[in-house]
Amino acid sequence: MNLQVIVIEGLSAMTTAASLFIIAAGLSLIFGALRVINVAHGTLYMYGAYFMATLFAASGSGWLFWVGLLVAPLFVAAIGAIAEVTLLRRVYERDHLVQLLVTYSLFLILSDLALRFWGTASLSANQPPSLSGAAMVGGVMFPAYDLFVIGCAVAMGLALWALLGRTMLGWKIRAAVEDPETLAASGTNVKRLFTLVFAIGSGLAGFGGAVIAPLQSVDPGMGQSVIVSAFIVAVIGGLGSIAGAAIGATLIGIVEAVGIFYLPSWAPAFIFVAMIVVLAVRPVGLMGQKLGY
Amino acid sequence: MDHSRKMIAGLGSLALAAAGTVAFATSALASGSVTVGITTALSGPIAELGQTGLQAIELAAADANAKGGVLGKQVKVVSADSNLSPATGATNVRNFILDNHAVAIFGPVSSAVAVAEEGVAAKYKTPIFFSTSNDVKLATTNYTKYMFQVVPDTHMEPAAVARYLADAVGKKHITIATITPDYSFGRDTVASFLKSLKADGVNYTVKAQETPKLGASQYTSYIAALIAAHPDYTFMGQFGGDLVTLTKQAEGFGFFKHTKPMAMYGRAQLKALKGKVPAGAIAWDRAPFWAMKGPGMEKFSEAYNAKYHEWPSAWAVMGYTAFETWAQGVEKAHSFNGDKVSAALSGATIKTIRGPITLRACDHQGDVGEYVGTIAAKVNPKYGFQTYAHSKLIPAKDIILSCKITTAEQPKS
Numbered sequence: 166m167n168l169q170v171i172v173i174e175g176l177s178a179m180t181t182a183a184s185l186f187i188i189a190a191g192l193s194l195i196f197g198a199l200r201v202i203n204v205a206h207g208t209l210y211m212y213g214a215y216f217m218a219t220l221f222a223a224s225g226s227g228w229l230f231w232v233g234l235l236v237a238p239l240f241v242a243a244i245g246a247i248a249e250v251t252l253l254r255r256v257y258e259r260d261h262l263v264q265l266l267v268t269y270s271l272f273l274i275l276s277d278l279a280l281r282f283w284g285t286a287s288l289s290a291n292q293p294p295s296l297s298g299a300a301m302v303g304g305v306m307f308p309a310y311d312l313f314v315i316g317c318a319v320a321m322g323l324a325l326w327a328l329l330g331r332t333m334l335g336w337k338i339r340a341a342v343e344d345p346e347t348l349a350a351s352g353t354n355v356k357r358l359f360t361l362v363f364a365i366g367s368g369l370a371g372f373g374g375a376v377i378a379p380l381q382s383v384d385p386g387m388g389q390s391v392i393v394s395a396f397i398v399a400v401i402g403g404l405g406s407i408a409g410a411a412i413g414a415t416l417i418g419i420v421e422a423v424g425i426f427y428l429p430s431w432a433p434a435f436i437f438v439a440m441i442v443v444l445a446v447r448p449v450g451l452m453g454q455k456l457g458y
Numbered sequence: 459m460d461h462s463r464k465m466i467a468g469l470g471s472l473a474l475a476a477a478g479t480v481a482f483a484t485s486a487l488a489s490g491s492v493t494v495g496i497t498t499a500l501s502g503p504i505a506e507l508g509q510t511g512l513q514a515i516e517l518a519a520a521d522a523n524a525k526g527g528v529l530g531k532q533v534k535v536v537s538a539d540s541n542l543s544p545a546t547g548a549t550n551v552r553n554f555i556l557d558n559h560a561v562a563i564f565g566p567v568s569s570a571v572a573v574a575e576e577g578v579a580a581k582y583k584t585p586i587f588f589s590t591s592n593d594v595k596l597a598t599t600n601y602t603k604y605m606f607q608v609v610p611d612t613h614m615e616p617a618a619v620a621r622y623l624a625d626a627v628g629k630k631h632i633t634i635a636t637i638t639p640d641y642s643f644g645r646d647t648v649a650s651f652l653k654s655l656k657a658d659g660v661n662y663t664v665k666a667q668e669t670p671k672l673g674a675s676q677y678t679s680y681i682a683a684l685i686a687a688h689p690d691y692t693f694m695g696q697f698g699g700d701l702v703t704l705t706k707q708a709e710g711f712g713f714f715k716h717t718k719p720m721a722m723y724g725r726a727q728l729k730a731l732k733g734k735v736p737a738g739a740i741a742w743d744r745a746p747f748w749a750m751k752g753p754g755m756e757k758f759s760e761a762y763n764a765k766y767h768e769w770p771s772a773w774a775v776m777g778y779t780a781f782e783t784w785a786q787g788v789e790k791a792h793s794f795n796g797d798k799v800s801a802a803l804s805g806a807t808i809k810t811i812r813g814p815i816t817l818r819a820c821d822h823q824g825d826v827g828e829y830v831g832t833i834a835a836k837v838n839p840k841y842g843f844q845t846y847a848h849s850k851l852i853p854a855k856d857i858i859l860s861c862k863i864t865t866a867e868q869p870k871s
Contacts, residue, residue: 170686177678184676276501285505286768287699287730289706299712308710311678380707381675382699382730386503390673422679425668429683433640433671 172303174422180311182418183318184377188391189398189410190321191369197405198338198362201253201264205271207392208279209245209367211385213237213374215279218288218383230293230379237375238368244275245367249360257359272388280385290378310379317376318414321369325407338362342405397436401443403453412451416443491532492794494519494784495554496564497547497575498590500539503673504698506726507567511590511777512537513766515564518781521761528785529794540566544574551578551586560584561794562784564777569593569612569643573600580604583796585803587784589776592744593643594859597821598867603800606817608779608810608824610744613859616647618828618852619720619742620654623691626740631661635687635717637680637704638695639672647695654857665689673700677707685713691740694721702730709734723833725771728843735844737835742828745775745812748841749829749849754811769841779810783817783824820861821868825854 192206216237220229248271256267291297292310299306329335340348341358349355374387381387398417402409417436424435443451496515498508512535519533527533536558540547547566554560555578563579563586565572572591579586580602587606588596594611610618636651638644648667655662666687668680681704684692692713696704701721708714714736723741735741743749747759747770758778762770770778783803788794791802805819815824831849838845 170682173682173685174679177682180678181676280501280505285500285509287506287702287726289702289730289732291732292710299710306712308707310710377675380703380710382702382706384503384699385501385505386673386699387675390503391675394675418679422682425679425683426686429666429668429680433669 168303169305173305173307174426176302176305176307176311176315178418178422179315179415180418181421182414183315184373184380185394185398185417186318186411186414187314187321187373187376188370188395189402189414190325190407191366191373192395193399193402193405193407193410194325194369195363195366196399197407198342199253199257199359200342201257201363202261202268202404203366204265204268204392205248205275206366206370206395207388207390208272208275209241209370209388210374210377210391211279211383211388212244212275213241213371214290214378214381214383214387215283215288215374216240216371217375217378218290219283221290222288227291227293227295230290233290233375234372238372241371241374242364242368245370246360246364248367249363253363254356254359276385276388283385285385288383290383292379314376314380317372318411321372322407322411329407334361394436397440400450401440403450405454406450406452409450409452416451491534492528493534493536493554493558493560494562494564494781495551495558495560496535496537497540497550497554497566497571498537498564499542499567499571500537502542503700504542504567506771507590507698507773508540510726510771510774511564511567514762514770514774514777515781517762517765518778518785522781522785528788529792531794533785536560540568540571540575542568542571544568544571547571548574548578551575551584552582555579555582555584561788561796562587562799564589564780564784566591567773569596572596576600576602576605585784585787585796585799587780589780590773593646594864597823598864599869601821601864601868603804603822604796606780606783606803606822606824608783608815608817608826609776610826610828610854610857611823611859612643612646613650614826614854614857615742615744615828616651617654617857618830619693619740620651620658620660621852621856622740622742622830622850623720624655624658624660627660629661631663632690633663633665633688634691634693635666635668635684635689636664636693636695637668637670637677637684638693639674639700640669641672644669644672644695648693651693675703677704678711681708681711681713684708685711685716689717692717692719694719697722697724698726699730701727705731705735709736714739725769725843728845729768731843733837733844735833737833737844737847739833740830741833741846742830743772743846744826744828745772745779746829746846746849747772747775748838748845749831749851750775750812752811752813754813758811775812779812779815782810783808783815818861821864823858823864825858827851827853828857 217233220233296310300309398413402413420439424432538550565588567590569591592609592611636648720740724743787799787803791798807816831846834847
C-alpha cells in the first residue's frame with residue numbers, strides 16, 4: 166500500500182466516520198438525557214434531507230444550500246418538539262418496550278407522511294458550487310464536499326461538547342439525567358427542558374440529513390438504512406455518550422476501510438464483528454455508563 | 459418477565475405491526491366486473507419501482523375498461539404493499555384471491571418476494587405475471603405453469619451488457635472492477651456478467667470486486683479501493699437510489715475520468731442525477747421508453763406523462779405489458795379461469811406496446827431483449843434528463859437460456 170492509497174483510504178474512513186457521527190450524535194444525546202431509544206431518529210434525518218432536496222428542486226440555486234443548512238435543522242427540531250409534547254412526554258415513566266413501540270409508531274407515521282408528501286421517486290440535492298470540486302490533500306485528489314462533511318462533524322462535536330460542558334443549559338441537562346426531581350425543586354421546568362433536548366436531538370438529525378443530502382439519493386428508505394448504522398455507532402461508543410459516538414464512528418470508519426481494502430467480500434460483516442467484540446469486552450460500550458435500573 | 463424477554467416480545471409485536479400495515483381496497487367479484495391484484499413494494503427504498511409499476515397497471519386497466527373491458531367485464535385493480543417481505547407478499551396474494559376473488563396477480567419488485575407469491579398463486583391456480591422481479595429461478599427451479607415473465611431475467615440482462623462490451627472492445631485486453639450490492643441479485647448479476655464475457659471471448663482481467671450492503675449511504679471507502687485498482691471498466695450492479703448515491707460520490711473523486719462506468723441508468727436515476735451522469739457511460743435498461751420505437755410506445759408514454767406528470771420508468775412500461783399479456787390471454791381463452799388462461803398464453807405471441815412478445819411454452823419466459831447504450835452528453839430538452847446517445851436492443855435470441863437448460867432445472871412433477 167503506497168502513501169497515496171493510505172491518504173485516500175484514511176480520508177475515506179474519516180468521511181464515513183463523520184457521516185455516522187453526524188447521525189448518531191443526536192440519537193445519543195436524546196438517550197443520554199431522556200433514556201429514550203428513538204427509532205424515529207432516522208426518519209427525522211430523512212426529513213432534513215428531503216427539506217434540502219425540496220429547496221434545490223424549487224430554486225436550483227447554490228446559495229440556498231446554506232439557507233437549507235440553517236433552516237432544515239429548525240424545521241426538523243419543530244417536528245421533534247411537537248412529537249415530544251404530544252407523544253413521548255407521556256411515556257418517560259414507562260418501560261423501554263412501551264417507549265420503543267411509541268417511537269416505532271412515530272417512525273411509521275412520519276415515513277407515511279413523507280411518502281404522501283414527497284412520493285416514491287428519488288430526489289437529489291446538488292452540492293454548492295464552492296464545494297463541488299476536488300481538493301488536493303497529501304498529494305491526492307479528494308472531494309471537497311467530503312472534507313466539508315468531516316468539518317461539519319468536528320464542528321458538531323465541539324459544539325455539543327461546549328453545550329453540555331460549558332453552558333448552564335448543559336449543566337441542567339446533565340442534572341436532569343442524574344436527578345430530575347431535585348432539578349425541578351430548584352425551579353427548572355424539567356418538562357420544557359426535555360422538550361428542548363428532544364428538539365435539539367431532532368435538529369441534529371435534520372442537520373445531518375441536510376449535510377448528507379448532496380452526497381446521496383434522497384428517497385423514502387434513506388432513514389431506515391441509516392438508523393441501524395447509527396445504533397451500532399451509539400452502542401459501541403456507549404449509549405448516551407457524545408464522545409463515545411465520536412469514538413464509535415471513527416472505529417467503524419477505520420474497520421470498514423481496512424476491511425474493504427483487504428477482504429472486500431467480508432467488509433460489511435466487520436462492523437458487526439467490531440460491535441460484538443466491544444460489547445463482549447465492555448457491555449456498556451466504550452464510553453458508556455451502567456444505567457441505574 | 460425480564461428485560462430481554464420484554465424486548466423479544468416487543469420486537470415480535472413490531473414485526474406483526476409491520477406485517478399488518480397492508481391496506482386493501484375493498485372489492486369483490488361483482489357482476490360485470492373482475493378484480494386483479496398487484497402486490498409490490500409501495501414503501502421503503504425501492505418504492506419507486508413498485509409505485510410506477512402499479513400506476514401503469516392502473517392505466518392499462520383504465521384503457522381496457524374504456525374499450526369495453528376484458529371479455530366484456532370492467533377490471534378493478536386492488537393493491538397492497540409487500541413491504542419487501544416474502545411472508546407479506548404471500549399473504550397479500552392469498553387475500554386477493556380469497557377475499558377479493560382476484561383472477562390474476564401482478565407480482566413484486568423483489569425476487570425473494572416473487573418466489574413466495576408464485577407458490578401461493580399456483581396453489582390457487584391463478585395466473586401471476588412478473589414485470590420487475592426477474593430471478594431466473596422463477597422460471598426454472600420455482601417454475602409453475604401459472605407464472606409468466608415479461609422482463610429479461612437475471613441471466614439475460616448481464617449477458618446483454620457483456621455482449622455490448624464484447625462488440626465494443628473486440629480482441630483488446632481490458633481490466634474490470636465490479637461493485638454490486640451484497641445480496642443474491644447483485645452477486646448473481648456480476649457472476650453472470652463475467653461468465654458471459656468469457657463466453658463472448660473477451661480478454662479481461664478482474665482487478666477488484668466490491669460488495670457494499672444494499673441501501674448503503676457511504677461508498678467512499680469502496681470507491682477508494684476501486685481507484686487503487688485502476689480498472690478500464692467498472693461494472694456497477696447498484697440500482698435505484700443506491701446507483702444515484704454511488705454515482706454522486708464517485709463523481710466527487712473524479713473516478714469516472716479514469717474508468718468507464720457501466721450501470722443500469724433508468725429514467726429515475728437519470729432524472730435524479732440532473733445531467734450529472736458521466737457522458738459515454740455504458741448504460742442499460744429493460745424498457746427505456748425513449749429508445750423504443752413504435753406508435754404504441756409513444757401513445758403510452760404520452761398518456762402516462764399526462765396522467766402522472768412524469769415519464770414512465772421501465773417498471774411502468776413492463777407493468778403495462780404485463781396487464782396486456784393477461785388481458786390477451788383471457789381473450790384467447792375466452793375465460794378468466796386460471797388453467798385456461800395459462801394454456802392460452804403458453805407459447806402465444808402477444809401484441810404489446812413494446813412490440814410482439816412470445817411467451818415460451820417451455821418456461822413462460824417472454825422473448826424480451828435488453829437495451830444497452832451510452833449516456834448522452836446533454837440533457838434531452840423534451841424529457842428533462844440525459845437519455846442514451848447510442849442504444850441498441852440486444853435481442854432475446856442472443857441472450858436467453860435455452861429451453862433445454864431451463865426445463866432441466868424445473869420441478870419434475
